[in-house]
Amino acid sequence: MKTRLLTVSDISKIIDMADVLKAVETAFREYGLGQAEMPPKIYLDLRQYNGDFRAMPAFVENSAGLKWVSVYPDNPDKGLPTVMAMLILNDPKTGFPLAIMDATRITSFRTGAAGGVAAKYLARPDSNTLGLVGAGAQAKTQLLALLENFELSSIHVWSLRDDEIEGFKNNFKDLPIEKASLEEAAGCDIVCTTTPARGFIVKKEWIKPGAHINAIGADAPGKQELDPQILNEAKVVVDDIAQARHSGEINVAIKEGLFPVNDIYATLGEIVAGKKAGRVDDEITVFDSTGLAIQDIATARMLFEKAKQNNIGHDFDVVG
Amino acid sequence: MKTRLLTVSDISKIIDMADVLKAVETAFREYGLGQAEMPPKIYLDLRQYNGDFRAMPAFVENSAGLKWVSVYPDNPDKGLPTVMAMLILNDPKTGFPLAIMDATRITSFRTGAAGGVAAKYLARPDSNTLGLVGAGAQAKTQLLALLENFELSSIHVWSLRDDEIEGFKNNFKDLPIEKASLEEAAGCDIVCTTTPARGFIVKKEWIKPGAHINAIGADAPGKQELDPQILNEAKVVVDDIAQARHSGEINVAIKEGLFPVNDIYATLGEIVAGKKAGRVDDEITVFDSTGLAIQDIATARMLFEKAKQNNIGHDFDVVG
Numbered sequence: 001m002k003t004r005l006l007t008v009s010d011i012s013k014i015i016d017m018a019d020v021l022k023a024v025e026t027a028f029r030e031y032g033l034g035q036a037e038m039p040p041k042i043y044l045d046l047r048q049y050n051g052d053f054r055a056m057p058a059f060v061e062n063s064a065g066l067k068w069v070s071v072y073p074d075n076p077d078k079g080l081p082t083v084m085a086m087l088i089l090n091d092p093k094t095g096f097p098l099a100i101m102d103a104t105r106i107t108s109f110r111t112g113a114a115g116g117v118a119a120k121y122l123a124r125p126d127s128n129t130l131g132l133v134g135a136g137a138q139a140k141t142q143l144l145a146l147l148e149n150f151e152l153s154s155i156h157v158w159s160l161r162d163d164e165i166e167g168f169k170n171n172f173k174d175l176p177i178e179k180a181s182l183e184e185a186a187g188c189d190i191v192c193t194t195t196p197a198r199g200f201i202v203k204k205e206w207i208k209p210g211a212h213i214n215a216i217g218a219d220a221p222g223k224q225e226l227d228p229q230i231l232n233e234a235k236v237v238v239d240d241i242a243q244a245r246h247s248g249e250i251n252v253a254i255k256e257g258l259f260p261v262n263d264i265y266a267t268l269g270e271i272v273a274g275k276k277a278g279r280v281d282d283e284i285t286v287f288d289s290t291g292l293a294i295q296d297i298a299t300a301r302m303l304f305e306k307a308k309q310n311n312i313g314h315d316f317d318v319v320g
Numbered sequence: 321m322k323t324r325l326l327t328v329s330d331i332s333k334i335i336d337m338a339d340v341l342k343a344v345e346t347a348f349r350e351y352g353l354g355q356a357e358m359p360p361k362i363y364l365d366l367r368q369y370n371g372d373f374r375a376m377p378a379f380v381e382n383s384a385g386l387k388w389v390s391v392y393p394d395n396p397d398k399g400l401p402t403v404m405a406m407l408i409l410n411d412p413k414t415g416f417p418l419a420i421m422d423a424t425r426i427t428s429f430r431t432g433a434a435g436g437v438a439a440k441y442l443a444r445p446d447s448n449t450l451g452l453v454g455a456g457a458q459a460k461t462q463l464l465a466l467l468e469n470f471e472l473s474s475i476h477v478w479s480l481r482d483d484e485i486e487g488f489k490n491n492f493k494d495l496p497i498e499k500a501s502l503e504e505a506a507g508c509d510i511v512c513t514t515t516p517a518r519g520f521i522v523k524k525e526w527i528k529p530g531a532h533i534n535a536i537g538a539d540a541p542g543k544q545e546l547d548p549q550i551l552n553e554a555k556v557v558v559d560d561i562a563q564a565r566h567s568g569e570i571n572v573a574i575k576e577g578l579f580p581v582n583d584i585y586a587t588l589g590e591i592v593a594g595k596k597a598g599r600v601d602d603e604i605t606v607f608d609s610t611g612l613a614i615q616d617i618a619t620a621r622m623l624f625e626k627a628k629q630n631n632i633g634h635d636f637d638v639v640g
Binding site for chain 2: 001005007008009037039040042043044045046049051053055057058059064066068070071072075078080081084086088090092093094095096097100102104314316317318319
């Protein structure tokens with residue numbers, strides 16, 4: 001029995017948003033049905049280096065495993081990505097390590113896919129304008145995922161950095177992408193916020209009736225992108241209640257007493273599993289994404305199977 | 321920048337008890353000085369498969385990382401080891417994954433080394449008889465570590481299984497190993513208990529004055545090898561107070577009210593760091609070992625450096 005190593009170039013050859021969307025949708029369904037296991041993340045905080053690591057273990061469907069991800073905001077100055085991740089995929093029946101894989105790309109794809117699944121269940125099916133608040137790596141995978149389920153006639157991109165918008169346009173030359181004001185981007189049918197803002201930048205009055213918002217950027221205490229009034233009026237769906245309270249979009253509004261935890265309508269898993277209904281009419285829906293280990297493990301399993309089918313990767317022995 | 325894969329055969333080529341002892345001693349010293357970081361282990365418990373996983377992150381000296389270890393007691397029936405582990409070693413300055421390595425052998429060597437370090441600081445330097453209660457894989461690495469610091473004139477091995485004792489003798493043909501009764505093994509200068517007992521098997525009256533005991537076997541709630549009277553009389557040193565209370569040798573005696581937590585004399589780190597003294601005269605000393613992530617990470621760092629020096633392993637890209 002061998003363990004397979006999948007490097008970043010192996011993963012790049014086989015990763016595809018349509019497949020990741022399916023894997024992540026199944027992961028949320030299993031979690032909603034109470035059939036997944038996901039202990040809370042643990043943090044190894046290295047303040048002396050302005051960085052931290054997070055251990056994210058999970059069991060979902062026929063797979064167990066762990067993602068080990070580091071977040072070092074000063075890394076771009078050193079020519080390294082802020083976020084780097086490795087993942088170990090195990091057989092849950094024996095613990096055998098099936099694969100070790102680079103998970104940096106998995107992380108960005110599965111985050112996009114969560115937004116895609118949320119929009120599939122929560123956005124109006126006829127949504128055709130997309131607003132992107134922020135134009136970095138996260139915005140790209142949000143767009144990739146939404147393209148799988150929506151016919152987008154115009155994509156309005158806002159960023160503080162013009163070079164990011166240019167880069168974005170160059171990445172998607174065939175798509176109707178336009179530079180937009182914050183207000184224009186926020187006024188679309190589907191809005192994805194992917195900034196590191198600490199204080200809301202999207203105002204309530206910009207959001208149109210029936211809009212769906214993927215709130216992606218807030219991933220730590222103190223981070224916030226949306227006017228709390230949006231949360232008050234909207235149907236708020238989270239990926240995980242404990243994580244969203246701690247570090248998701250709702251964390252600041254909760255601390256400030258502007259959003260009661262009981263106003264969380266559902267988890268995305270409950271909606272995907274059919275335990276709770278999705279949108280009604282022209283209400284506003286918000287998906288607060290913090291990122292779950294089940295998304296990583298389900299994506300990794302799909303990639304492992306695809307790698308085996310396509311003879312991608314490098315096998316090695318762990319028992320000897 | 322590349323990440324290095326070290327397989328089980330790579331590790332076997334370079335692992336050496338003298339090196340592991342040094343690395344583990346340094347890890348305990350750093351921990352004792354409060355210069356290491358080690359969040360509590362997290363468990364992913366898969367009762368439906370009678371197995372569990374443990375995520376063990378740590379920062380020590382110039383390294384960060386995580387061991388991901390599975391424990392499946394039914395595995396030997398399937399031709400697989402009960403314990404399997406992988407380890408990710410990172411640069412603490414950037415999070416960059418320096419190496420991925422098989423950690424099954426690291427786990428057994430670093431456990432042996434903890435016993436070796438404990439005996440170096442706690443056993444009488446002129447100890448020359450060793451008693452091994454249990455003759456499995458753990459007993460072997462205890463012996464390997466003790467051979468580095470003690471001149472052993474006789475090694476008394478007890479096991480319920482004669483084939484284990486024969487296997488043990490065949491592994492160490494040049495050493496003065498004898499099959500022994502439980503009482504004989506327990507009556508040596510240094511005693512290592514490595515059984516899965518749940519209820520004490522080593523009696524107080526068998527232990528001689530001035531003896532040192534490495535209590536290795538107890539690693540889960542309910543496990544116990546030593547008569548609680550031994551703990552009451554001895555100077556008890558643990559690797560980590562929280563882990564020892566939860567799942568070390570002292571856990572049962574604490575629950576039964578037979579050993580007050582306040583009677584723990586010190587952590588091994590405090591002793592190695594010189595914050596507390598070791599043995600005095602003919603008292604009995606007990607080291608309660610549960611296994612710490614710092615031991616794994618320090619050992620992994622040493623192996624990574626050695627692998628680089630000897631061109632061992634396989635490099636791959638994680639940033640691309």
